[in-house]
Amino acid sequence: MRLFARFSQGELRLTRIEAFSDGVFAIVVTLLVLELRVPALKEHASVADLAHQLIELTPKFLSWLLSFIIVCKFWLNHHHVLGLARHADYGFVWLNSIFLMFQSFIPFPTALMGEYVGNPLAVSIFGGVFALNTLLFLALQAYIVRRLIKPELKHTQDPHAIRKAFIGPASYLLGAAAAWLSIPAAFAIYFITPLFYITPPRPYGGAKSKSK
Amino acid sequence: MRLFARFSQGELRLTRIEAFSDGVFAIVVTLLVLELRVPALKEHASVADLAHQLIELTPKFLSWLLSFIIVCKFWLNHHHVLGLARHADYGFVWLNSIFLMFQSFIPFPTALMGEYVGNPLAVSIFGGVFALNTLLFLALQAYIVRRLIKPELKHTQDPHAIRKAFIGPASYLLGAAAAWLSIPAAFAIYFITPLFYITPPRPYGGAKSKSK
Amino acid sequence: MRLFARFSQGELRLTRIEAFSDGVFAIVVTLLVLELRVPALKEHASVADLAHQLIELTPKFLSWLLSFIIVCKFWLNHHHVLGLARHADYGFVWLNSIFLMFQSFIPFPTALMGEYVGNPLAVSIFGGVFALNTLLFLALQAYIVRRLIKPELKHTQDPHAIRKAFIGPASYLLGAAAAWLSIPAAFAIYFITPLFYITPPRPYGGAKSKSK
Amino acid sequence: MRLFARFSQGELRLTRIEAFSDGVFAIVVTLLVLELRVPALKEHASVADLAHQLIELTPKFLSWLLSFIIVCKFWLNHHHVLGLARHADYGFVWLNSIFLMFQSFIPFPTALMGEYVGNPLAVSIFGGVFALNTLLFLALQAYIVRRLIKPELKHTQDPHAIRKAFIGPASYLLGAAAAWLSIPAAFAIYFITPLFYITPPRPYGGAKSKSK
Numbered sequence: 001m002r003l004f005a006r007f008s009q010g011e012l013r014l015t016r017i018e019a020f021s022d023g024v025f026a027i028v029v030t031l032l033v034l035e036l037r038v039p040a041l042k043e044h045a046s047v048a049d050l051a052h053q054l055i056e057l058t059p060k061f062l063s064w065l066l067s068f069i070i071v072c073k074f075w076l077n078h079h080h081v082l083g084l085a086r087h088a089d090y091g092f093v094w095l096n097s098i099f100l101m102f103q104s105f106i107p108f109p110t111a112l113m114g115e116y117v118g119n120p121l122a123v124s125i126f127g128g129v130f131a132l133n134t135l136l137f138l139a140l141q142a143y144i145v146r147r148l149i150k151p152e153l154k155h156t157q158d159p160h161a162i163r164k165a166f167i168g169p170a171s172y173l174l175g176a177a178a179a180w181l182s183i184p185a186a187f188a189i190y191f192i193t194p195l196f197y198i199t200p201p202r203p204y205g206g207a208k209s210k211s212k
Numbered sequence: 213m214r215l216f217a218r219f220s221q222g223e224l225r226l227t228r229i230e231a232f233s234d235g236v237f238a239i240v241v242t243l244l245v246l247e248l249r250v251p252a253l254k255e256h257a258s259v260a261d262l263a264h265q266l267i268e269l270t271p272k273f274l275s276w277l278l279s280f281i282i283v284c285k286f287w288l289n290h291h292h293v294l295g296l297a298r299h300a301d302y303g304f305v306w307l308n309s310i311f312l313m314f315q316s317f318i319p320f321p322t323a324l325m326g327e328y329v330g331n332p333l334a335v336s337i338f339g340g341v342f343a344l345n346t347l348l349f350l351a352l353q354a355y356i357v358r359r360l361i362k363p364e365l366k367h368t369q370d371p372h373a374i375r376k377a378f379i380g381p382a383s384y385l386l387g388a389a390a391a392w393l394s395i396p397a398a399f400a401i402y403f404i405t406p407l408f409y410i411t412p413p414r415p416y417g418g419a420k421s422k423s424k
Numbered sequence: 425m426r427l428f429a430r431f432s433q434g435e436l437r438l439t440r441i442e443a444f445s446d447g448v449f450a451i452v453v454t455l456l457v458l459e460l461r462v463p464a465l466k467e468h469a470s471v472a473d474l475a476h477q478l479i480e481l482t483p484k485f486l487s488w489l490l491s492f493i494i495v496c497k498f499w500l501n502h503h504h505v506l507g508l509a510r511h512a513d514y515g516f517v518w519l520n521s522i523f524l525m526f527q528s529f530i531p532f533p534t535a536l537m538g539e540y541v542g543n544p545l546a547v548s549i550f551g552g553v554f555a556l557n558t559l560l561f562l563a564l565q566a567y568i569v570r571r572l573i574k575p576e577l578k579h580t581q582d583p584h585a586i587r588k589a590f591i592g593p594a595s596y597l598l599g600a601a602a603a604w605l606s607i608p609a610a611f612a613i614y615f616i617t618p619l620f621y622i623t624p625p626r627p628y629g630g631a632k633s634k635s636k
Numbered sequence: 637m638r639l640f641a642r643f644s645q646g647e648l649r650l651t652r653i654e655a656f657s658d659g660v661f662a663i664v665v666t667l668l669v670l671e672l673r674v675p676a677l678k679e680h681a682s683v684a685d686l687a688h689q690l691i692e693l694t695p696k697f698l699s700w701l702l703s704f705i706i707v708c709k710f711w712l713n714h715h716h717v718l719g720l721a722r723h724a725d726y727g728f729v730w731l732n733s734i735f736l737m738f739q740s741f742i743p744f745p746t747a748l749m750g751e752y753v754g755n756p757l758a759v760s761i762f763g764g765v766f767a768l769n770t771l772l773f774l775a776l777q778a779y780i781v782r783r784l785i786k787p788e789l790k791h792t793q794d795p796h797a798i799r800k801a802f803i804g805p806a807s808y809l810l811g812a813a814a815a816w817l818s819i820p821a822a823f824a825i826y827f828i829t830p831l832f833y834i835t836p837p838r839p840y841g842g843a844k845s846k847s848k
């Protein structure tokens with residue numbers, strides 16, 4: 001169709017797309033802290049009162065920590081994948097925008113889980129949102145690898161990389177399901193999942209990746 | 213007048229204007245999520261209570277989604293139009309600042325419509341603000357095309373482009389008017405309007421646009 | 425003293441200082457809108473109720489508008505002045521940081537004036553804060569012109585520019601004083617003051633400023 | 637171990653890491669002002685009422701000022717240290733992310749100390765968080781100096797610099813301890829500590845540092 005063809009037109013400067021994306025990532029991770037509200041105490045509250053109230057915030061601290069690490073991981077993978085592209089077209093910009101939309105949504109499920117940590121629905125929504133974010137990121141990655149990759153990097157890509165990457169969303173969904181049986185199990189799965197993505201992808205085959 | 217002449221003086225670096233604009237766009241889209249407040253429930257609320265409260269948030273989710281997409285569209289068109297300019301002068305910077313002022317205003321009508329979705333005034337203010345934003349963007353575009361365009365791009369511009377572009381504000385105003393008859397009709401118009409602007413402008417005449 | 429000498433050491437990259445400053449400016453102008461809170465109405469409030477509540481927000485809209493324009497003006501002048509510097513040293517970075525500190529403070533007096541528009545103290549604090557900001561900006565400008573200016577621009581600077589620039593803080597302080605007699609007079613002065621700074625500085629003497 | 641070896645792989649562009657970091661720094665310093673809430677007064681409150689309420693905010697103003705200056709100092713040192721690196725690897729990115737995580741946490745202890753300035757626990761948490769931030773920064777610095785330093789800068793580094801730098805965390809912890817005896821003493825220590833870091837590091841040995 002002609003309409004779809006037009007999405008592959010237009011060469012956009014990657015620098016401005018990166019600047020906009022970096023802005024969104026930086027704001028998302030920093031806004032997360034706004035959910036850590038200072039507890040409201042009566043005047044002349046004792047040290048013990050304050051300590052007690054701060055300990056009550058533990059689920060909020062954990063949710064904050066978890067979301068911060070995962071958004072940093074997305075930022076890092078985004079950085080890696082955009083480095084593969086030779087330029088950007090409109091299709092890429094829109095996939096990126098939708099991905100950023102759900103990145104910017106992350107403070108909501110984070111606050112929800114922090115507030116209602118004993119409620120399986122709140123905890124499983126958290127996993128669902130991160131599964132969706134990972135899927136959107138994989139769509140962005142697939143689009144770049146298939147249509148916008150720098151010619152010299154074409155042969156360094158593992159053709160099964162995307163398929164293997166589905167372990168991410170599957171793991172978040174597993175955590176979301178586990179929430180209905182055991183909240184700590186869900187938390188454990190959420191903490192383990194990003195660890196698979198914190199190192200650079202293994203170079204494919206025998207190819208020595210000598211990216212500059 | 214001498215005063216007006218001074219606005220066309222001063223050559224400003226486009227990179228800093230883009231950085232400032234990208235910052236505003238990124239913060240606007242990310243702040244939108246702050247209106248999605250976690251519902252307040254009594255302690256030990258059941259899964260059904262929470263689910264019910266989240267479903268109640270539907271108008272807020274829709275307003276958020278709509279504004280996010282439209283601001284991304286503005287960012288994309290801004291990116292395109294600034295790519296036409298060879299440099300910036302003070303007139304350009306002020307038009308850009310006023311445009312960004314009303315971009316940064318967007319969280320307010322978004323929250324208003326999300327909160328009072330059944331109130332035609334709230335829903336039509338949303339359309340009015342986006343009509344105003346589109347008009348300000350068109351003023352910025354006209355200023356660049358008439359005074360700051362790169363010489364080599366002069367002949368690739370459709371002289372009727374700006375006039376055709378008035379379909380945007382007209383459509384938002386139509387939605388604003390429709391809100392007084394039917395809220396869902398207004399929403400439908402608001403969702404359709406940005407779709408006209410999500411692909412790059414058609415190359416003008418027989419000219420092959422070979423932008424670099 | 426040796427301590428002061430060390431502040432003129434260290435060459436810092438202007439690009440990162442600009443990026444940090446642009447970030448602060450962009451966030452300040454965008455946070456201003458957060459003070460425009462959606463009015464709280466009873467359920468099933470009529471159009472007339474909502475319209476009435478929105479009209480009540482007029483002082484907040486005016487404060488927001490005023491602060492937005494003034495911060496944009498500061499950004500523009502900051503952009504101009506940093507363009508004169510050949511590099512940055514530690515003294516410059518600290519002057520810039522203190523200037524940005526009081527820029528980031530602006531949402532507070534803006535909200536205060538929007539909330540208590542009938543209170544002369546609230547209205548005159550607004551003027552006082554902007555007078556302080558202008559003084560800090562002049563300090564930054566003087567530091568650059570005296571110590572960090574690009575050699576080729578040295579002769580294009582009006583030696584009386586800084587002295588003339590004191591009209592800015594004086595005007596804001598006049599507005600702050602006027603608030604105790606007439607609130608509208610204070611507002612009028614606050615609106616007029618930034619207009620003196622929205623065009624580029626007049627080229628000095630007979631020198632043709634051919635900045636690139 | 638092979639896992640750790642992979643963290644030293646992957647060459648990432650320093651520009652995007654700087655952009656992301658600058659975004660986080662800029663947002664943190666600007667969000668600090670959100671804790672300075674406009675006081676709630678009855679309608680038709682007198683000037684004296686407002687003045688009284690604003691004076692009550694003094695501890696919040698002091699906390700804001702202190703955190704702003706310290707975050708600017710971290711930004712400045714971050715700028716200096718990243719200038720030493722020839723490129724970035726994954727280990728660096730993760731150390732940087734964890735450092736930024738606790739930078740973004742700063743609004744919380746700032747608000748806590750501003751709200752409960754008479755409570756030794758609140759005041760000592762402030763010092764503890766800044767001690768932790770300084771330690772994380774030192775880890776980042778040590779990583780760069782040992783593994784990523786530009787070859788031409790290797791001999792300009794004082795091998796004892798990191799050890800000497802431990803005076804920072806020690807001083808913040810001293811302030812945290814002092815809070816249990818005297819709140820003003822803790823504040824004094826918090827204000828003095830950053831002053832040790834506001835000038836560039838003294839050039840090492842007899843080497844003339846001729847950085848460009």
